Amino acid sequence: MKRRTFLSRAGVGVAGLTALTGCMGGSSDPDGGTMTSETGGKTGTASSSGGTLTVATYSSFTGEDTAGNWLKSTFESERSDVTVEFQTPDSGVNQYIQRKFQGAPIDADLFVGLNTGELVRVDQQLDDRLFAAASERVEGADSVKPSLQFDPNGRVIPYDTGYISLVYDEGAVDEPQTFDSLLEPAYEDGLIVQNAQQSDPGRAFLLWSIKQQGTDGYLDYWQQLVDNGVQILSDWEPAYQAYMNEEAPMVVSYSTDQVYYHGEGVDMSRHQIGFLDDQGYANPEGMAQFADAENPELAREFMSFVLTDEAQAEIAVRNVQFPAVEGVEPGGTFGKYALEPPEAVTFSYEELSGNVGGWIEEWARQIASN
Structure with a gap:
């Protein structure tokens, strides 16, 4: 991180x-x-x-x-x-x-x-x-x-x-429970993610979405995220800065976020951890x-x-x-x-071998380039 x-x-x-x-x-x-x-x-x-x-x-x-x-x-x-x-x-x-x-x-x-x-x-x-x-x-x-x-x-x-999760502002949105819930009107223009071509958390979130939506469905899912106003920024730093500037109430980040953000003077409501589908990507x-x-x-x-x-x-x-x-x-x-997720998910070396490059290229061509 x-x-x-x-x-x-x-x-x-x-x-x-x-x-x-x-x-x-x-x-x-x-x-x-x-x-x-x-x-x-x-x-x-x-x-x-x-x-x-x-x-x-x-x-x-x-x-x-x-x-x-x-x-x-x-x-x-x-x-x-x-x-x-x-x-x-x-x-x-x-x-x-x-x-x-x-x-x-x-x-x-x-x-x-x-x-x-x-x-x-x-x-x-x-x-x-x-x-x-x-x-x-x-x-x-x-x-x-x-x-x-x-x-x-x-x-x-x-x-x-580390575990990829959502960090969200509980004063602005309810905790999203699933990947599919991010497509609901309540979360329109609500999520900031990182570019999977450039960023480790962005790549991990993409892989997590493939775990959930499958290799045949993840591009359709991402197109629906785009239609619902997801913001894709280059890397973790600009994405988190945009979140801190309140450009959106949710950002892809890490389940250890509160290790940084706690204590006197810190608004913990803006640093809640969301485990979609009770998972985090390891x-x-x-x-x-x-x-x-x-x-x-x-x-x-x-x-x-x-x-x-x-x-x-x-x-x-x-x-x-x-x-x-x-x-x-x-x-x-x-x-x-x-915080550790109730369930940790990840792709193995064997699962990624021969596949991960193609997944990212297809995502970049259809999603990031638009």
Whole structure:
């Protein structure tokens, strides 16, 4: 849920605000792109495989008070001969797909922030391996919730998950109960969504609608949404800004919304969570070691660290996502305000493989281009 920068600019006045979202808000489809890096010092005790660990991730995973910064500083403090360096390519995993295709060096050891659809894209566009099978050699990988596992080949290890839901203003509309209810006159001009070509939450909401309406019916359903005045904006940030500007009483967002928006002075009525058909779309984030990693052992050590109970609790709070490891309960503000849907739904790797690109292209051609 790459949205921290926006919330900081918006001046969110929330008690105990330490969170960063991590998986579903940013653009991940453009090819190419530039890369920035952040390098820090090292302190602490020795490691069995020292050196520099280069971690590719999304920009909002790094920086002050973020999950990435906490992981970096804590991991380095425990290993005096290790430095963690972040790379934040504008186009996400697409940059590494392109470099691999061109035979260029990957120049990273680990990718953090991969979802199911992106892994499908990797496998469809590349004949050579981009990621190595590492789960059997990562301590703690067997403690990840089975429902979150999405790579049949054991390359990607989930480290957190979020649930797409609606956020709505209960002072303006009644909670919509189902996908079909969004087509009713009561919700005319009432919903803001994100473009599935550019946005993780937009793509997840589209996939959720396909789960409900079927592959033969989802385009007709979306045409009815358009006829009922749905507003499609490019990404999570402009969509949520439009919602905060009261351009509509509902927006596609995350079921952890109240973790940000609670406390004195916050109108909680504008931050209610709506689970259509008593569901939320699960979009787990994973980490994977690059097959060409210069320091694969250190990459696996870092992945094991990410799966410890302490790290999982910190990631949940700072990334505003649910832990991937069984039995980890962050508690506190997160435990009070983070809501899980009665039923989590998602498409598997096998279901998306060979299909997701076509679904999005058909949606873009018929819906987004109009």
